[in-house]
Amino acid sequence: MLIPERLRDQMTACGLTQAALARRVGVSQQTVGRLVTGDAYTSRYLHKIARELRTTPAYLTGETDNPEADAPDISITAEEREILDLMRALPPTERAAALVLIRSLATSARSPSVHG
Structure with a gap:
């Protein structure tokens, strides 16, 4: 039963x-708790859990012993994490509006300023 041990180890590391x-x-x-205690052996969210723990479902389930193998690069700052969490909390229409605003700001930041 590798999931509980590996899950706890990765949670501690993160x-x-x-x-x-x-x-x-x-x-x-409770969903996470059942995996940590071994009361559940899998979850349809295991891939999302693995991503947050900077590893793979294959590592958590014991298919591989390398926690880094094919792990996605999710090195983001606390500020980026906050933006993501806030976006997720928005209703779809407001999320779309926020995305338009962010894209506009990013485009403006990349464009050279013209001062006259």
């Missing part, structure tokens, strides 16, 4: 509690 991981993944703390 400095996440069950509640924090659950919040980031968008599941209940």
Whole structure:
């Protein structure tokens, strides 16, 4: 039963509690808790959990012993994480409007300023 041990190890390495991981993944703390205690052997959210823990579902389930193998690069700052969390909390129409604003700001930041 590798999932509980590897899940706890990765949570510790990432400095996440069950509640924090659950919040980031968008599941209940009980869902994460069942995996950590071994009361559940898998979850349809395992890929999201693995991504947040900077590893792969294959590592968590014991298919591989390398936690880094094919792990996605999700090195983001706390500020980027906050923006993502805030975007996820928005209703779809407001999320679309925020995305338009962010794209506009990013385009403006990349364009050279013309001062007259």
